[in-house]
Amino acid sequence: MNEMWQEAMVEGYREMMRRVALFLPKLMALLTFLTLGLIVGGVIRMFLQRVLKAVHFDALCERMGAAPALRRAGVKRSPSQLIGQLAFWIVFVFFAFMGVDALDLPATTHLMSAIVGFLPHVIAAVFVALVGILLANFSGEAVLIAAVNAQIHGARLIATLVRWGVIIFTAAMVLTQLGIAKEIVIAAFSIIFGGIVLAMAIALGLGGRIIAREALERRLRREKVNDELTHI
Amino acid sequence: MPAAAWEQIQEQYPGLDKIDILIGLPTFNLAATIETVLSAILEGLDRWFPQASVIIVAADGGSKDGTPELIKRSIGNRRPVAVIPAIANGMVANPFAINRLSYSGMPAREESFRSLFMIAEQSRARTCICIDGGIRSVMPDWVELLAKPVLEKDADYVAPVFRRQRYEGSLTNGLVAPLTRALYGKRIAGQAGGAYGFSGKLISRCVQKDLWEGEAARFSIDTWLTTVAIAEGFNVWQASLGSKIQDVKANGLDVSMVLTQAVGAVFHYMERYQDVWEKQAESSAVPVSGPPFEVRAEAVTINTERMVQGFQQGLRDLLPIWEIILAPDTLEGILALGLAEEDAFTFPLPLWVQTVYDFAIAYREKVIHRDHLLKSLTPLYLGRTASLVLETRGAGTEEVERAVEHGCTTFERMKPYLVERWRFQ
Numbered sequence: 013m014n015e016m017w018q019e020a021m022v023e024g025y026r027e028m029m030r031r032v033a034l035f036l037p038k039l040m041a042l043l044t045f046l047t048l049g050l051i052v053g054g055v056i057r058m059f060l061q062r063v064l065k066a067v068h069f070d071a072l073c074e075r076m077g078a079a080p081a082l083r084r085a086g087v088k089r090s091p092s093q094l095i096g097q098l099a100f101w102i103v104f105v106f107f108a109f110m111g112v113d114a115l116d117l118p119a120t121t122h123l124m125s126a127i128v129g130f131l132p133h134v135i136a137a138v139f140v141a142l143v144g145i146l147l148a149n150f151s152g153e154a155v156l157i158a159a160v161n162a163q164i165h166g167a168r169l170i171a172t173l174v175r176w177g178v179i180i181f182t183a184a185m186v187l188t189q190l191g192i193a194k195e196i197v198i199a200a201f202s203i204i205f206g207g208i209v210l211a212m213a214i215a216l217g218l219g220g221r222i223i224a225r226e227a228l229e230r231r232l233r234r235e236k237v238n239d240e241l242t243h244i
Numbered sequence: 245m246p247a248a249a250w251e252q253i254q255e256q257y258p259g260l261d262k263i264d265i266l267i268g269l270p271t272f273n274l275a276a277t278i279e280t281v282l283s284a285i286l287e288g289l290d291r292w293f294p295q296a297s298v299i300i301v302a303a304d305g306g307s308k309d310g311t312p313e314l315i316k317r318s319i320g321n322r323r324p325v326a327v328i329p330a331i332a333n334g335m336v337a338n339p340f341a342i343n344r345l346s347y348s349g350m351p352a353r354e355e356s357f358r359s360l361f362m363i364a365e366q367s368r369a370r371t372c373i374c375i376d377g378g379i380r381s382v383m384p385d386w387v388e389l390l391a392k393p394v395l396e397k398d399a400d401y402v403a404p405v406f407r408r409q410r411y412e413g414s415l416t417n418g419l420v421a422p423l424t425r426a427l428y429g430k431r432i433a434g435q436a437g438g439a440y441g442f443s444g445k446l447i448s449r450c451v452q453k454d455l456w457e458g459e460a461a462r463f464s465i466d467t468w469l470t471t472v473a474i475a476e477g478f479n480v481w482q483a484s485l486g487s488k489i490q491d492v493k494a495n496g497l498d499v500s501m502v503l504t505q506a507v508g509a510v511f512h513y514m515e516r517y518q519d520v521w522e523k524q525a526e527s528s529a530v531p532v533s534g535p536p537f538e539v540r541a542e543a544v545t546i547n548t549e550r551m552v553q554g555f556q557q558g559l560r561d562l563l564p565i566w567e568i569i570l571a572p573d574t575l576e577g578i579l580a581l582g583l584a585e586e587d588a589f590t591f592p593l594p595l596w597v598q599t600v601y602d603f604a605i606a607y608r609e610k611v612i613h614r615d616h617l618l619k620s621l622t623p624l625y626l627g628r629t630a631s632l633v634l635e636t637r638g639a640g641t642e643e644v645e646r647a648v649e650h651g652c653t654t655f656e657r658m659k660p661y662l663v664e665r666w667r668f669q
Contacts, residue, residue: 075613150613153565157619160561161500163554167561243415244436244466244502 042111049107053100060099064092076146098138137189144182148175173208180204249303249328249359250366257299257324264296265289265391266369268360270330272305272350274377275314281375281382282318288387289323298323301363302377303356305330311377328363330356350378354456354465361450364442371395372447375439381489382439389483389534390441397531400478402441403470405433406488407537410644411546414629415499417648419600420467420506426655426662427514427521428474431529436466436506438488446478459512467509475517484534503625504618511607511618522663527656551630552586558623565620569606571665574598581627591624591631593654599624600655601662608666 064070073079073091082091089097106127113124152175159167184201188194216224253260267285271278282300289298300323302315312327319325330352350356357374364372371394375382393399413435421434442450449472454460460468473480514521558566559582566575577595584590603621607614632651636644 071610075610153612153616156561157565157616158500160558161554161619161622163550163557167557242412243499244413244420244506 038115041114045107045111045114046104049104049111052107053103056103057096057100061092061096064095069095073146076150078142078146078149080149133189133191137186140189141182141186144178144185148178148182151175151178177205177208250363252328253299253301253326253363253367256326260299260324260367262297262368262370263299264370264395265293265298265387266360266364266367266372267298267300267387268357268364268372268374269300269302269315269377270305270350270353270356270360270374271302271307271311271315271377272330272352273307273309274311275307275309277380278311278314278377279318280380281377282315284382284384285375285387286319286322288384291384292388293391299367300325301360302327303330303359304328305350305352305356328359330359350376354461357465358451358456361442361447364444364447365451368444369447370444372442372444373439374442376437376490379438379488379490381487383486385534386439386483386485389485390439393481393483393531393533394441394443397481397533398443398479399441399481399531400443400446401469401473402481402483402533403432403473404435404438404440404485404488405482405532406435406438407484407486408435408488410641411629411633414632415503415506415625418596418628418632418651419625420510422652422655423507423510423600423604424471424474425527425652426659427510427524428471428517429524429527430474430480431527431652432470432474432480432482434470436464438490439483439485440469441481441483443478446473449476449478460509462505463509463512464505467506468513471510471513471517475513475520480530482530482532484532484537486537499626500619500622503622504615507603507621508607508614508618511604514604515608518666522666527652546629546633548589548630548633549586551626551633552589555589555591555623555627555630556582558620558627562620562623565612565616568611569617569620570599570602574602578624587634589627589631589634591628593651594658596624596628596631597651597654597658598661601658601665604662605665 069092070079070090073082079091082089082094109124109127112120152171155174156167156171159170164170180201184197187197267289269278269281274281285300289296300315300319302312302325304312304327306329315327316325360372360374371391373387373390375386375390390402390404393402416434416436421432424434425431449455450469455468455472470480559578566578570578574595577592578599581589581591581595600621603617606612607617611617612620632647636647639647
């Protein structure tokens with residue numbers, strides 16, 4: 013009885029040690045991947061930030077209205093810092109998943125292949141979002157200035173509508189790219205966009221037909237305006 | 245390079261070399277005016293340069309009304325004549341410069357000038373006179389006034405000065421000319437379009453690629469020609485040509501686009517010629533060919549109320565953009581203008597000059613997209629123009645001229661503000 017008890021104890025201890033011996037390298041691999049992720053991510057962040065600084069990326073974003081948009085959204089970092097930080101986290105998460113994969117746990121067996129498979133969609137979605145924000149701000153600003161110079165009342169409203177139109181369109185594209193509720197997004201976007209166009213058509217048709225007619229007449233018949241000033 | 249155009253001309257006139265005068269005509273659907281223009285030019289040549297070797301070249305932008313045939317028929321055998329396409333083989337119209345169309349009123353006008361310069365260069369012309377075929381008021385003595393300074397007085401560039409009504413050319417008088425004068429030290433009227441005279445030396449400069457490519461190519465030729473000639477030290481003259489009557493005018497409807505092109509060209513070249521204008525402290529008059537004339541007493545119709553409203557709307561809606569462009573004290577001054585009633589509206593000259601200088605610095609710094617920056621100057625320009633009109637409404641012609649001159653001297657006086665901010669921004 014005593015021998016059996018001792019054998020069971022030793023066997024349990026051995027089994028435990030064997031498991032620990034098997035798991036320790038995996039744990040070491042996880043820690044190594046995490047450390048590597050920190051180092052490689054840091055290096056890539058530094059490299060990216062320097063390259064973006066060299067090509068005056070922040071100034072470009074400032075001109076295109078992306079930087080002011082980010083500031084308005086409460087983001088205090090510059091666009092180049094933001095992209096560097098994003099690159100760091102992408103690399104770190106990538107290494108972290110490799111580490112988790114190295115643990116060889118049943119729950120995480122296919123995690124890495126799933127992540128790698130989805131990554132292109134995420135990158136494309138980020139790119140679409142970035143271009144969309146730039147385009148929205150640029151178009152909004154261009155429309156605002158043009159409308160003010162044409163002395164159109166409600167210039168700010170028109171510019172805001174244009175800006176948000178582009179943002180909604182971008183958001184729909186991003187969600188579609190990520191595959192999130194594709195059908196709902198397309199349906200919602202069609203309804204919103206169609207609704208806006210219909211509302212504008214009705215508004216112009218009922219409320220502004222006289223103004224529209226006069227504007228068209230002025231343009232097509234080239235009526236002489238009161239102001240005869242030649243500026244140049 | 246328009247080699248094909250030069251080949252066409254050589255086929256017609258094989259021995260063409262070292263000619264005295266090349267008369268260049270940018271044309272497009274000008275059947276209504278071209279005969280009058282040519283008649284005046286031919287009369288001028290016969291009267292002032294009967295013995296000179298001359299060729300008349302029309303660079304046509306694709307007329308559909310028989311302009312090229314009319315040109316050939318009108319001239320007949322009196323002088324050598326050639327009609328070439330404005331955009332010759334191997335030359336491509338700048339697709340980003342499509343907005344130049346309505347400013348000049350003529351498609352491919354810039355390309356026409358380029359072709360004419362190339363032909364003048366190849367034929368080693370002593371002078372090239374470019375006259376817009378759409379001007380009804382061309383007189384025979386224009387040929388003399390534009391060519392003689394080059395042929396006899398060593399001038400390189402003869403710019404036109406036209407007799408105008410009060411307030412006409414307000415952008416030129418209130419911004420472009422004073423700014424050019426303050427920067428480069430030449431008191432030149434800076435009027436755009438109509439007729440120009442060029443020396444062979446300036447033509448050699450004008451055919452170089454850098455003026456036709458990149459950002460510079462976005463601006464209409466009239467807006468950069470004077471700047472380049474003055475800044476690069478060419479001998480600049482002016483010719484008093486009398487009235488300019490033209491069918492297509494850049495009127496009030498196009499103010500934003502006209503301003504973008506005219507002011508954009510000056511701002512653009514400020515970067516290139518920084519070394520030149522930073523050192524320039526005073527201004528001097530340029531020689532003038534032809535009798536001087538006064539501003540016409542009658543004024544054009546100006547709706548100052550609409551201009552003030554344009555300014556006020558700009559103040560309401562474009563403030564976030566102006567906040568980025570303008571220095572804090574300039575913005576403070578402009579904000580105060582919004583409180584004034586329309587009748588009592590005034591935009592002080594020093595504030596206007598400071599505003600223009602702030603815009604020039606912001607343009608260089610690229611704080612926002614450059615097109616947006618230039619267009620957002622429009623309401624401010626309208627405000628200043630309205631202020632000038634209101635200030636001088638009951639005044640005589642001389643007083644208005646004095647006010648314009650005062651504007652020029654204020655730009656000069658406040659130049660240290662620009663230099664300081666430009667250097668240390």
